[in-house]
Amino acid sequence: MSTTTNTKTFITDDFLLENKFSQRLYHDFASQMPIIDYHCHLPPKEIANNHSFNNLTEIWINGDHYKWRAMRTFGIDEKYITGDASDSEKFAQWAKTVPYTLRNPLYHWTHLELKRYFDIDLLLNPSTAEAIYTEATEKLKTPAYSCQNLIKNMNVKVVCTTEDPIDTLDYHSQIAQNGFGVTISTAFRPDKAILINTDTYNNYIDTLDEVSGVNIDSYKGLCDALSVRLDYFEDHGCKLSDHGLSYLPYREFSDLEIETIFQKRRTNNTLSLEEDEKFQTAILLFLCEQYHKRNWVQQFHLGALRNNNARMNNLLGPDTGWDSIGDYPQARTLSNFLNRLDSKDTLTKTILYNLNPGDNEVLASMIGNFNDGTIKGKIQFGSGWWFLDQKDGMIKQINALSNMGLISCFVGMLTDSRSFLSYPRHEYFRRILCNQFGLEMQSGELPQDFELIGKIIQDICYNNAKEYFNF
Template sequence: MKNNTIQTVNGRKALIHSGFLLENRYAEELYHDYASKMPIIDYHCHLPPADIANDKVFGNITEAWIYGDHYKWRAMRTLGIDEKYITGDATDAEKFRKWAKVVPYTLRNPLYHWTHLELARYFDQYNLLNEDTADEIFDAVSGLLNTPQYSCQNLLSKMNVELVCTTEDPTDTLEYHQQMKQSGQAIKMSTAFRPDKAVLINNETYNDYIDKLEEVSGISIISYKDVCDALKKRMQYFHDNGCRLSDHGLNHLSFEAFTDEEVDTLFQKRRSGKLLSEAEASKFHTAILLFLAESYHDLGWVQQFHLGALRNNNSRMNRVLGPDTGWDSIGDFPQAYTLSRFLDALDIKDKLAKTIIYNLNPADNEVMASMIGNFNDGKIKGKIQFGSGWWFLDQKDGITKQLNALSNMGLLSCFIGMLTDSRSFLSFPRHEYFRRVLCNLLGDEISRGELPEDIEWIGKIVQDISYYNAKEYFEFQ
């Protein structure tokens, strides 16, 4: 990442400049001399593997920046922008103009910072985006994006990305990961195994999914044991193709006593078309998640749990647009007890893999930050991680609160740092954003005498959090 030396635009101080978010000289030194030099390992994102492997070139900025970005969609809807200009049939230029109209109204929302950071870092655009600058920026940026120099792989290279880890269902062929590996590109692409569709037994499409899993695995799925066998076969396929992570997006981790016979009966009940009660579903979730987690341990994988989202709240719009279109929020699920029992059940058998727990409810930060210490057993540095600020919490305040909770309850120095969790190729300045927040937090405490004026040592800690801890933790192939 290059440092921005432009301080003014049209006679005014630019929003994005070398001291952005850095409030004193210690913060600036930590960021510019240590953090900014580090490559990016983005160990969890939702980028389309086909676009990376095929090195897609975008037609314009709307295609690259607004398609699929439900953060922007929510802001546009809030300001009263018609759905035609969000997910509808308006032209890309019209959609961009509407987004440009919204941007000045996003003050203090992280979108305001991200928007201008992304324009600056990828395209050297330092003007504020608004209705007056919309057409000029659309033309200039789209003109760059529509060239091979701004292809998907080159966009990653511009941000010094060393590796991206996408997220795939067990039924995926991984053909694009294979293609990328064979290409010999400097940027590496790995994947995370995400079997939620096999876990969430009351989903409307569950039986259709089991049919698909049966077809892809080549295993006839008659019983619950067959489900496990099919998943295990797919895990081995993913492992053989370089996968070293799993991922789950759940309200909370279940933990209910069960027998194998009970779980098989519940599976047969669902296959017959009947829904399970909440207690029955919880038994099934516990059983299959424990099976998966033990399998991850046996493979030497890292397991990730994204906890606390309340999804698809607007049933009317969910029917129209489907999931992941901007109708989710923070949930307030009980977390501590069942999470503790789940991790303990694995630890008792010495089957607890490296684990990252992401929390979406800030009220649970200290719960999660203290929970990880229960199962860090001294065998692996930072074995159990409190994951970075996620989704609604990946902004300055959320990042700071997560860093503070982790610092107070554990060891910040062992933290594996930031990820994008994004579907956008233009989201990688979020790593810079995180690093600037981290450096400012530490720089402020140096200035107040709460940390020693040992820039070299604290700079090393910053580099570990930014890059080296993740590189050591994941052991990507």
């Protein structure tokens, strides 16, 4: 695209790289490394069918609650966000918003994605919106922009989506049979079987009963059904689990108590907080022991306060932009939970993610309690997640992990995204990572040893994850 006016020059080759050391680390070491996206929410159906998108709004704005929140804040009517406006009208309203996202990561991501995927080097604003929409939409209609090619062209080697235990994994099977060339795996996400106090719990257990072929008339039946589905996922190449919880609960319990709690909920009675936490503790301990048995990696995403706006949640449903950071206590119950597993030698490889930046040092120091020398980086402090998936959040996570643990053992970045245009976030992370090391090389806080530091950068970008997940 012509760049005679409104040229966007801030996404240069040395974007975010503040000195010659940072620049060399990125260009000579980080940029060439493949991507392992070990946690995301890409729809496997669209990968299996090699779906092509009709226009830029469809692939880039629909379903993106990051953009939706920004548009609402800027005063854009919901009609142009999740409503019945045309795709071109929705894009025009996004273009109207973008110039005012300055200093929000959306401003960087927007222009990085336009440049990397579409070779469009213009600032997005109302005056450039039509030209950008037209050019990107025309490109999206070509085979090079199908879902599979969008993944391949970003040098992605592994994608790990996230599925519920009741999922058939048919699309993963279809992908494997068709020989895509990129490993598309899955993560087991059993939250609906764990969160017993939800309104939909009993309906979900009925479905799990049907899918697993196990009569779930008791807590043991629930465990047996989950074991069947764990075996099914493992047979389909699954090597990871994932949990999205406000906090990791821990309460002492007896088997009789758990059975009584389960039966109480199955007869549509509401549980107390103590009963809820005892049940969650029991079922999570069972699942974690199963993950250890299978040598899986378990992931815990902790700290989200979800569905805050009841009016809009009732209107639009979950995952539409009404969540925020919670301030739940994390340390004591997390420690007790991990200690219970470790004491029985059933603590598998674990990644802990926090959403509250105040918990950075808590998690960064917690992992050292259970890194026992059996596996390099066995317990990980995960990359900046969700609201912390931005420059400041990444730097704080990098610094906390560096200060409390070993950044050299870190398994690096993931997208945690539903968008096929999100892979430049790995580049974003890598540039920030290289800049942190480069600044300290320049200041004399680190040796100017490119062989050593370049290897550590490559390990964080790719090699550590490849070894850790054993894809």
